[in-house]
Amino acid sequence: MRRFFIFLFLFCIPLSVSADIYDAADGVDTQSATEIFGDFDFRDIIDNPKEQKISTIWENVVNIFIKDIKTASKSALAVFLTAVLYSIVSGFEEGAEKTAFLICSVTVAGICCTSFAQIAQLAEGAIKNTSIFMSAAIPCFGVLLAAGGAVNSAGLCAPILVSGTIASYIMSYIGVRALFLSFALSVVGGISERFPLKSLASLLRKSAMWLVCGSQTIFCTIIGAGGFASGSLDAAVQKGVKFAASSGIPVLGGILSDAAEAIAGSSAIIKNTAGAAGILLILAIILYPIIKMAAVIVIYSLSAALCEVVSGKKIGSLLNETADTLKIFIGMMAASGVSSIISLSILIKAGGL
Protein backbone atom coordinates (compact mmCIF):
# COMPACT_ATOMS: atom_id res chain seq x y z
CA MET A 1 0.00 0.00 0.00
CA ARG A 2 2.83 2.38 0.91
CA ARG A 3 4.51 1.50 -2.35
CA PHE A 4 1.30 2.39 -4.21
CA PHE A 5 1.02 5.84 -2.57
CA ILE A 6 4.68 6.68 -3.25
CA PHE A 7 4.22 5.73 -6.91
CA LEU A 8 0.98 7.72 -7.12
CA PHE A 9 2.56 10.83 -5.62
CA LEU A 10 5.62 10.71 -7.84
CA PHE A 11 3.52 10.03 -10.97
CA CYS A 12 1.54 13.22 -10.36
CA ILE A 13 4.58 15.38 -11.22
CA PRO A 14 5.10 14.29 -14.86
CA LEU A 15 1.32 14.10 -15.45
CA SER A 16 0.71 17.68 -14.29
CA VAL A 17 3.64 18.86 -16.41
CA SER A 18 2.29 17.08 -19.49
CA ALA A 19 -0.96 19.01 -18.93
CA ASP A 20 1.12 22.24 -18.91
CA ILE A 21 2.66 21.28 -22.26
CA TYR A 22 -0.87 20.83 -23.65
CA ASP A 23 -1.64 24.36 -22.43
CA ALA A 24 1.55 25.74 -24.02
CA ALA A 25 0.45 24.24 -27.34
CA ASP A 26 -3.02 25.75 -26.85
CA GLY A 27 -1.57 29.25 -26.27
CA VAL A 28 0.09 29.30 -29.70
CA ASP A 29 -1.82 30.44 -32.76
CA THR A 30 -2.04 27.07 -34.52
CA GLN A 31 -3.94 28.19 -37.61
CA SER A 32 -0.92 27.44 -39.81
CA ALA A 33 -0.55 24.06 -38.10
CA THR A 34 -4.21 23.30 -38.81
CA GLU A 35 -3.69 24.17 -42.50
CA ILE A 36 -0.86 21.62 -42.72
CA PHE A 37 -2.18 18.93 -40.38
CA GLY A 38 -5.83 19.30 -41.47
CA ASP A 39 -8.31 18.07 -38.85
CA PHE A 40 -5.47 16.30 -37.07
CA ASP A 41 -5.60 16.91 -33.30
CA PHE A 42 -2.20 17.57 -31.77
CA ARG A 43 -3.14 15.65 -28.68
CA ASP A 44 -3.32 12.55 -30.92
CA ILE A 45 0.45 12.67 -31.30
CA ILE A 46 0.82 12.34 -27.54
CA ASP A 47 -2.12 9.97 -27.06
CA ASN A 48 -1.48 7.74 -30.12
CA PRO A 49 2.05 8.43 -31.31
CA LYS A 50 1.98 5.55 -33.79
CA GLU A 51 -1.06 6.83 -35.75
CA GLN A 52 0.50 9.70 -37.69
CA LYS A 53 -1.03 10.57 -41.04
CA ILE A 54 2.15 11.45 -42.95
CA SER A 55 0.53 11.06 -46.40
CA THR A 56 -2.29 13.49 -45.48
CA ILE A 57 0.28 16.00 -44.27
CA TRP A 58 2.21 15.75 -47.54
CA GLU A 59 -1.00 16.17 -49.53
CA ASN A 60 -1.85 19.29 -47.52
CA VAL A 61 1.66 20.73 -48.08
CA VAL A 62 1.43 20.17 -51.85
CA ASN A 63 -2.12 21.62 -51.95
CA ILE A 64 -1.04 24.77 -50.08
CA PHE A 65 1.93 25.19 -52.46
CA ILE A 66 -0.27 24.83 -55.56
CA LYS A 67 -2.91 27.20 -54.15
CA ASP A 68 -0.26 29.82 -53.41
CA ILE A 69 1.35 29.40 -56.82
CA LYS A 70 -2.09 30.21 -58.31
CA THR A 71 -2.56 33.26 -56.07
CA ALA A 72 0.96 34.55 -56.78
CA SER A 73 0.46 33.96 -60.53
CA LYS A 74 -2.44 36.41 -60.49
CA SER A 75 -0.35 39.26 -59.15
CA ALA A 76 2.51 38.23 -61.45
CA LEU A 77 0.11 38.45 -64.41
CA ALA A 78 -0.95 41.94 -63.32
CA VAL A 79 2.72 42.93 -63.08
CA PHE A 80 3.45 41.43 -66.50
CA LEU A 81 0.53 43.26 -68.16
CA THR A 82 1.65 46.52 -66.56
CA ALA A 83 5.18 45.79 -67.80
CA VAL A 84 3.85 45.39 -71.34
CA LEU A 85 2.12 48.78 -71.12
CA TYR A 86 5.19 50.22 -69.39
CA SER A 87 7.38 49.16 -72.32
CA ILE A 88 5.28 51.41 -74.63
CA VAL A 89 6.14 54.56 -72.68
CA SER A 90 9.57 53.55 -71.39
CA GLY A 91 11.34 55.37 -74.26
CA PHE A 92 9.87 58.77 -73.37
CA GLU A 93 11.63 60.82 -70.76
CA GLU A 94 9.55 64.00 -70.82
CA GLY A 95 5.98 65.22 -70.80
CA ALA A 96 2.84 63.37 -69.83
CA GLU A 97 4.39 60.02 -70.81
CA LYS A 98 6.88 60.31 -68.00
CA THR A 99 3.98 60.64 -65.58
CA ALA A 100 2.35 57.56 -67.14
CA PHE A 101 5.70 55.81 -66.82
CA LEU A 102 5.80 56.69 -63.11
CA ILE A 103 2.21 55.54 -62.62
CA CYS A 104 3.08 52.15 -64.15
CA SER A 105 6.01 51.87 -61.70
CA VAL A 106 3.72 52.80 -58.80
CA THR A 107 1.18 50.14 -59.87
CA VAL A 108 3.87 47.43 -60.01
CA ALA A 109 5.31 48.58 -56.69
CA GLY A 110 1.81 48.48 -55.18
CA ILE A 111 1.24 44.90 -56.34
CA CYS A 112 4.65 43.78 -54.98
CA CYS A 113 4.12 45.65 -51.72
CA THR A 114 0.68 44.18 -51.07
CA SER A 115 1.75 40.57 -51.59
CA PHE A 116 4.97 41.16 -49.61
CA ALA A 117 3.11 42.75 -46.68
CA GLN A 118 0.61 39.88 -46.46
CA ILE A 119 3.25 37.14 -46.49
CA ALA A 120 5.84 38.94 -44.38
CA GLN A 121 3.30 39.60 -41.63
CA LEU A 122 2.48 35.88 -41.66
CA ALA A 123 6.21 35.14 -41.30
CA GLU A 124 6.60 37.64 -38.47
CA GLY A 125 3.67 35.96 -36.70
CA ALA A 126 5.28 32.53 -37.18
CA ILE A 127 8.58 33.71 -35.66
CA LYS A 128 6.70 35.18 -32.66
CA ASN A 129 4.59 31.99 -32.31
CA THR A 130 7.72 29.83 -32.23
CA SER A 131 9.20 32.04 -29.53
CA ILE A 132 5.96 32.00 -27.44
CA PHE A 133 5.74 28.21 -27.72
CA MET A 134 9.36 27.72 -26.73
CA SER A 135 9.17 30.06 -23.73
CA ALA A 136 6.03 28.22 -22.55
CA ALA A 137 7.30 24.69 -23.17
CA ILE A 138 10.92 24.83 -21.99
CA PRO A 139 10.13 25.31 -18.25
CA CYS A 140 7.81 22.25 -18.49
CA PHE A 141 10.70 20.24 -19.93
CA GLY A 142 12.86 21.46 -17.04
CA VAL A 143 10.38 20.05 -14.52
CA LEU A 144 10.12 16.76 -16.45
CA LEU A 145 13.92 16.44 -16.55
CA ALA A 146 14.18 17.14 -12.83
CA ALA A 147 11.40 14.62 -12.16
CA GLY A 148 13.38 12.09 -14.18
CA GLY A 149 16.44 12.67 -12.03
CA ALA A 150 18.41 14.65 -14.63
CA VAL A 151 18.97 17.63 -12.35
CA ASN A 152 22.05 18.92 -14.21
CA SER A 153 20.25 18.71 -17.57
CA ALA A 154 17.26 20.53 -16.07
CA GLY A 155 19.69 23.37 -15.42
CA LEU A 156 20.11 23.57 -19.22
CA CYS A 157 16.62 25.07 -19.49
CA ALA A 158 17.68 28.43 -18.05
CA PRO A 159 20.41 29.17 -20.65
CA ILE A 160 18.19 27.82 -23.46
CA LEU A 161 15.31 30.03 -22.32
CA VAL A 162 17.43 33.15 -21.82
CA SER A 163 19.57 32.85 -24.95
CA GLY A 164 16.56 31.68 -27.01
CA THR A 165 14.48 34.64 -25.87
CA ILE A 166 17.33 37.07 -26.62
CA ALA A 167 17.91 35.47 -30.07
CA SER A 168 14.19 35.61 -30.92
CA TYR A 169 13.95 39.25 -29.72
CA ILE A 170 16.92 40.15 -31.92
CA MET A 171 15.24 38.36 -34.82
CA SER A 172 11.72 39.72 -34.48
CA TYR A 173 12.42 43.23 -33.18
CA ILE A 174 15.60 44.09 -35.09
CA GLY A 175 15.98 41.58 -37.96
CA VAL A 176 12.37 41.53 -39.17
CA ARG A 177 11.92 45.29 -38.79
CA ALA A 178 15.17 46.01 -40.62
CA LEU A 179 13.93 43.78 -43.45
CA PHE A 180 10.57 45.59 -43.60
CA LEU A 181 12.37 48.94 -43.69
CA SER A 182 14.81 47.73 -46.33
CA PHE A 183 11.93 46.54 -48.53
CA ALA A 184 10.08 49.86 -48.12
CA LEU A 185 13.27 51.72 -49.09
CA SER A 186 13.89 49.50 -52.10
CA VAL A 187 10.28 50.03 -53.29
CA VAL A 188 10.62 53.81 -53.02
CA GLY A 189 14.05 53.63 -54.68
CA GLY A 190 12.62 51.42 -57.42
CA ILE A 191 9.84 53.89 -58.34
CA SER A 192 12.12 56.72 -59.34
CA GLU A 193 15.83 57.06 -59.93
CA ARG A 194 15.69 60.42 -58.18
CA PHE A 195 15.65 58.59 -54.85
CA PRO A 196 18.89 56.58 -54.77
CA LEU A 197 17.93 54.38 -51.81
CA LYS A 198 18.84 50.95 -53.15
CA SER A 199 22.29 50.82 -51.52
CA LEU A 200 20.82 51.79 -48.16
CA ALA A 201 18.16 49.10 -48.53
CA SER A 202 20.80 46.51 -49.43
CA LEU A 203 22.96 47.57 -46.44
CA LEU A 204 20.00 47.18 -44.07
CA ARG A 205 19.17 43.76 -45.53
CA LYS A 206 22.73 42.52 -45.17
CA SER A 207 23.03 43.85 -41.61
CA ALA A 208 19.77 42.13 -40.63
CA MET A 209 21.06 38.88 -42.11
CA TRP A 210 24.42 39.05 -40.30
CA LEU A 211 22.80 40.04 -37.01
CA VAL A 212 20.41 37.09 -37.12
CA CYS A 213 23.18 34.67 -38.20
CA GLY A 214 25.41 35.89 -35.36
CA SER A 215 22.72 35.63 -32.68
CA GLN A 216 21.71 32.15 -33.84
CA THR A 217 25.34 30.95 -33.85
CA ILE A 218 25.87 32.20 -30.29
CA PHE A 219 22.58 30.56 -29.22
CA CYS A 220 23.48 27.19 -30.75
CA THR A 221 26.99 27.32 -29.21
CA ILE A 222 25.59 27.99 -25.72
CA ILE A 223 23.00 25.20 -25.80
CA GLY A 224 25.34 22.74 -27.56
CA ALA A 225 28.13 23.18 -24.99
CA GLY A 226 25.68 22.87 -22.07
CA GLY A 227 24.03 19.78 -23.57
CA PHE A 228 27.27 17.81 -23.95
CA ALA A 229 28.47 18.50 -20.42
CA SER A 230 25.27 17.80 -18.47
CA GLY A 231 24.44 14.30 -19.82
CA SER A 232 27.38 12.39 -18.27
CA LEU A 233 27.09 14.34 -14.98
CA ASP A 234 23.46 13.24 -14.66
CA ALA A 235 24.24 9.55 -15.22
CA ALA A 236 26.77 9.71 -12.36
CA VAL A 237 24.42 11.62 -10.06
CA GLN A 238 21.53 9.20 -10.73
CA LYS A 239 23.64 6.16 -9.85
CA GLY A 240 24.88 7.88 -6.70
CA VAL A 241 21.37 8.86 -5.57
CA LYS A 242 20.01 5.37 -6.24
CA PHE A 243 22.81 3.78 -4.22
CA ALA A 244 22.42 6.30 -1.38
CA ALA A 245 18.62 5.81 -1.26
CA SER A 246 18.71 2.02 -1.26
CA SER A 247 21.52 1.67 1.22
CA GLY A 248 21.16 4.78 3.40
CA ILE A 249 17.37 5.02 4.03
CA PRO A 250 16.13 2.25 6.31
CA VAL A 251 12.97 0.21 5.41
CA LEU A 252 11.68 2.55 2.66
CA GLY A 253 15.01 2.90 0.87
CA GLY A 254 14.54 -0.01 -1.52
CA ILE A 255 10.96 0.96 -2.43
CA LEU A 256 11.91 4.61 -2.94
CA SER A 257 14.84 3.68 -5.14
CA ASP A 258 12.64 1.40 -7.35
CA ALA A 259 9.90 4.03 -7.47
CA ALA A 260 12.37 6.77 -8.47
CA GLU A 261 13.68 4.57 -11.29
CA ALA A 262 10.16 3.85 -12.57
CA ILE A 263 9.22 7.55 -12.39
CA ALA A 264 12.42 8.53 -14.21
CA GLY A 265 11.48 6.12 -17.00
CA SER A 266 7.87 7.32 -17.21
CA SER A 267 8.76 11.02 -17.20
CA ALA A 268 11.32 10.31 -19.91
CA ILE A 269 8.52 8.78 -22.02
CA ILE A 270 6.27 11.84 -21.46
CA LYS A 271 9.20 14.22 -22.07
CA ASN A 272 10.21 12.47 -25.29
CA THR A 273 6.65 12.26 -26.64
CA ALA A 274 5.93 15.89 -25.73
CA GLY A 275 9.26 16.86 -27.30
CA ALA A 276 8.37 15.06 -30.52
CA ALA A 277 4.96 16.78 -30.54
CA GLY A 278 6.71 20.10 -29.92
CA ILE A 279 9.07 19.53 -32.85
CA LEU A 280 6.09 18.72 -35.11
CA LEU A 281 4.23 21.82 -33.92
CA ILE A 282 7.24 24.05 -34.59
CA LEU A 283 7.65 22.47 -38.03
CA ALA A 284 3.99 23.18 -38.78
CA ILE A 285 4.24 26.77 -37.52
CA ILE A 286 7.21 27.61 -39.74
CA LEU A 287 6.37 25.37 -42.69
CA TYR A 288 3.14 27.16 -43.67
CA PRO A 289 4.67 30.62 -44.27
CA ILE A 290 7.77 29.01 -45.82
CA ILE A 291 5.61 27.21 -48.42
CA LYS A 292 3.71 30.43 -49.16
CA MET A 293 6.94 32.38 -49.52
CA ALA A 294 8.54 29.70 -51.70
CA ALA A 295 5.55 29.88 -54.09
CA VAL A 296 5.80 33.68 -54.31
CA ILE A 297 9.60 33.56 -54.78
CA VAL A 298 9.31 31.04 -57.64
CA ILE A 299 6.62 33.08 -59.42
CA TYR A 300 8.25 36.48 -58.84
CA SER A 301 11.69 35.29 -59.98
CA LEU A 302 10.11 33.87 -63.15
CA SER A 303 8.13 37.03 -63.86
CA ALA A 304 11.24 39.16 -63.12
CA ALA A 305 13.06 37.29 -65.88
CA LEU A 306 10.09 37.74 -68.27
CA CYS A 307 9.53 41.41 -67.40
CA GLU A 308 13.20 42.22 -67.96
CA VAL A 309 12.83 40.96 -71.52
CA VAL A 310 9.65 42.99 -72.11
CA SER A 311 10.24 46.25 -70.28
CA GLY A 312 13.85 46.55 -69.18
CA LYS A 313 15.55 46.31 -65.82
CA LYS A 314 13.38 48.54 -63.63
CA ILE A 315 10.34 46.29 -63.08
CA GLY A 316 12.52 43.16 -63.11
CA SER A 317 14.74 44.54 -60.36
CA LEU A 318 11.68 45.47 -58.24
CA LEU A 319 10.40 41.89 -58.51
CA ASN A 320 13.86 40.50 -57.79
CA GLU A 321 14.16 42.71 -54.68
CA THR A 322 10.83 41.35 -53.43
CA ALA A 323 11.96 37.76 -54.04
CA ASP A 324 15.36 38.41 -52.38
CA THR A 325 13.78 39.93 -49.25
CA LEU A 326 11.40 36.98 -49.01
CA LYS A 327 14.38 34.60 -49.33
CA ILE A 328 15.97 36.24 -46.27
CA PHE A 329 12.63 35.89 -44.45
CA ILE A 330 12.67 32.17 -45.25
CA GLY A 331 16.22 32.01 -43.87
CA MET A 332 15.13 33.78 -40.69
CA MET A 333 12.16 31.48 -40.15
CA ALA A 334 14.26 28.42 -40.86
CA ALA A 335 16.90 29.67 -38.39
CA SER A 336 14.23 30.28 -35.75
CA GLY A 337 12.65 26.87 -36.35
CA VAL A 338 15.92 24.94 -36.51
CA SER A 339 17.27 26.53 -33.31
CA SER A 340 13.99 25.66 -31.54
CA ILE A 341 14.16 22.10 -32.87
CA ILE A 342 17.81 21.81 -31.75
CA SER A 343 16.83 23.02 -28.25
CA LEU A 344 13.98 20.53 -28.06
CA SER A 345 16.20 17.70 -29.37
CA ILE A 346 18.87 18.51 -26.78
CA LEU A 347 16.18 18.51 -24.08
CA ILE A 348 14.78 15.20 -25.36
CA LYS A 349 18.21 13.59 -25.34
CA ALA A 350 19.24 15.32 -22.09
CA GLY A 351 19.74 13.29 -18.94
CA GLY A 352 20.68 10.19 -20.89
CA LEU A 353 17.13 8.84 -20.42
Next chain:
Amino acid sequence: MDILRIIAIALAASVMAIYLKEYNKSFAFLVSLIAGCIIAAISFPYFSDFAQSLKSVAESAKLSGMELVIKVLGIAFIVKYGGELCRDAGESALAAKLEMGGKIILLSLALPVIKSLFETVVSIIP
Protein backbone atom coordinates in the same frame (compact mmCIF):
# COMPACT_ATOMS: atom_id res chain seq x y z
CA MET B 1 -2.19 47.92 -95.42
CA ASP B 2 -2.83 50.77 -93.06
CA ILE B 3 0.86 51.46 -92.50
CA LEU B 4 1.34 52.22 -96.22
CA ARG B 5 -1.70 54.51 -96.12
CA ILE B 6 -0.26 56.37 -93.11
CA ILE B 7 3.12 56.81 -94.85
CA ALA B 8 1.45 58.03 -98.03
CA ILE B 9 -0.72 60.54 -96.15
CA ALA B 10 2.25 61.81 -94.15
CA LEU B 11 4.44 62.25 -97.24
CA ALA B 12 1.71 63.94 -99.28
CA ALA B 13 0.84 66.28 -96.40
CA SER B 14 4.52 67.15 -95.90
CA VAL B 15 4.99 68.03 -99.56
CA MET B 16 1.79 70.11 -99.54
CA ALA B 17 2.79 71.88 -96.31
CA ILE B 18 6.25 72.75 -97.68
CA TYR B 19 4.64 74.13 -100.84
CA LEU B 20 1.92 76.05 -98.94
CA LYS B 21 4.38 77.49 -96.39
CA GLU B 22 5.72 79.85 -99.07
CA TYR B 23 2.26 81.38 -99.64
CA ASN B 24 0.31 80.96 -96.40
CA LYS B 25 1.61 79.48 -93.16
CA SER B 26 -1.91 79.02 -91.71
CA PHE B 27 -2.93 76.75 -94.60
CA ALA B 28 0.30 74.77 -94.20
CA PHE B 29 -0.56 74.21 -90.53
CA LEU B 30 -4.13 73.23 -91.40
CA VAL B 31 -2.85 70.62 -93.86
CA SER B 32 -0.53 69.10 -91.25
CA LEU B 33 -3.36 69.20 -88.66
CA ILE B 34 -5.79 67.37 -90.97
CA ALA B 35 -3.10 64.84 -91.94
CA GLY B 36 -2.33 64.28 -88.26
CA CYS B 37 -6.01 63.72 -87.48
CA ILE B 38 -6.35 61.20 -90.31
CA ILE B 39 -3.23 59.32 -89.14
CA ALA B 40 -4.64 59.29 -85.59
CA ALA B 41 -8.01 58.03 -86.83
CA ILE B 42 -6.28 55.17 -88.67
CA SER B 43 -3.83 54.19 -85.89
CA PHE B 44 -5.84 54.69 -82.69
CA PRO B 45 -8.20 51.73 -83.28
CA TYR B 46 -5.09 49.48 -83.15
CA PHE B 47 -4.24 50.79 -79.68
CA SER B 48 -7.88 50.37 -78.73
CA ASP B 49 -7.79 46.68 -79.83
CA PHE B 50 -4.57 46.17 -77.88
CA ALA B 51 -6.01 47.81 -74.78
CA GLN B 52 -9.25 45.84 -75.12
CA SER B 53 -7.40 42.51 -75.31
CA LEU B 54 -5.26 43.41 -72.27
CA LYS B 55 -8.43 44.42 -70.42
CA SER B 56 -10.14 41.12 -71.25
CA VAL B 57 -7.06 39.17 -70.02
CA ALA B 58 -7.12 41.22 -66.81
CA GLU B 59 -10.86 40.65 -66.39
CA SER B 60 -10.59 36.90 -66.97
CA ALA B 61 -7.88 36.73 -64.27
CA LYS B 62 -10.00 39.04 -62.04
CA LEU B 63 -7.21 41.62 -61.79
CA SER B 64 -8.08 45.08 -60.57
CA GLY B 65 -6.17 48.22 -61.50
CA MET B 66 -5.34 47.32 -65.11
CA GLU B 67 -8.15 49.51 -66.44
CA LEU B 68 -6.57 52.51 -64.75
CA VAL B 69 -3.14 51.83 -66.27
CA ILE B 70 -4.67 51.52 -69.75
CA LYS B 71 -6.66 54.75 -69.25
CA VAL B 72 -3.52 56.55 -68.04
CA LEU B 73 -1.57 55.43 -71.11
CA GLY B 74 -4.38 56.49 -73.46
CA ILE B 75 -4.54 59.95 -71.87
CA ALA B 76 -0.74 60.25 -72.04
CA PHE B 77 -0.78 59.48 -75.78
CA ILE B 78 -3.58 61.94 -76.52
CA VAL B 79 -1.86 64.67 -74.52
CA LYS B 80 1.42 64.04 -76.31
CA TYR B 81 -0.37 64.14 -79.65
CA GLY B 82 -2.07 67.47 -78.81
CA GLY B 83 1.22 68.90 -77.56
CA GLU B 84 3.03 67.96 -80.77
CA LEU B 85 0.30 69.62 -82.83
CA CYS B 86 0.66 72.81 -80.78
CA ARG B 87 4.44 72.71 -81.31
CA ASP B 88 3.85 72.31 -85.07
CA ALA B 89 1.82 75.50 -84.96
CA GLY B 90 4.76 77.18 -83.22
CA GLU B 91 2.91 77.37 -79.88
CA SER B 92 5.45 75.74 -77.58
CA ALA B 93 4.13 77.57 -74.51
CA LEU B 94 0.62 76.26 -75.17
CA ALA B 95 2.05 72.74 -75.67
CA ALA B 96 3.78 72.95 -72.27
CA LYS B 97 0.51 74.08 -70.64
CA LEU B 98 -1.39 71.24 -72.31
CA GLU B 99 1.17 68.75 -71.02
CA MET B 100 0.97 70.24 -67.55
CA GLY B 101 -2.83 69.89 -67.63
CA GLY B 102 -2.45 66.29 -68.82
CA LYS B 103 -0.03 65.53 -65.96
CA ILE B 104 -2.46 66.92 -63.39
CA ILE B 105 -5.31 64.82 -64.80
CA LEU B 106 -3.07 61.72 -64.84
CA LEU B 107 -1.98 62.27 -61.25
CA SER B 108 -5.56 62.78 -60.09
CA LEU B 109 -6.55 59.53 -61.84
CA ALA B 110 -3.64 57.66 -60.28
CA LEU B 111 -4.24 59.13 -56.82
CA PRO B 112 -6.02 56.00 -55.42
CA VAL B 113 -3.10 53.78 -56.56
CA ILE B 114 -0.49 56.16 -55.12
CA LYS B 115 -2.48 56.46 -51.88
CA SER B 116 -2.80 52.68 -51.49
CA LEU B 117 0.95 52.21 -52.17
CA PHE B 118 1.73 54.91 -49.62
CA GLU B 119 -0.52 53.26 -47.04
CA THR B 120 1.03 49.81 -47.66
CA VAL B 121 4.58 51.20 -47.38
CA VAL B 122 3.65 53.01 -44.15
CA SER B 123 2.09 49.81 -42.75
CA ILE B 124 5.30 47.89 -43.60
CA ILE B 125 7.63 50.41 -41.94
CA PRO B 126 8.01 49.40 -38.27
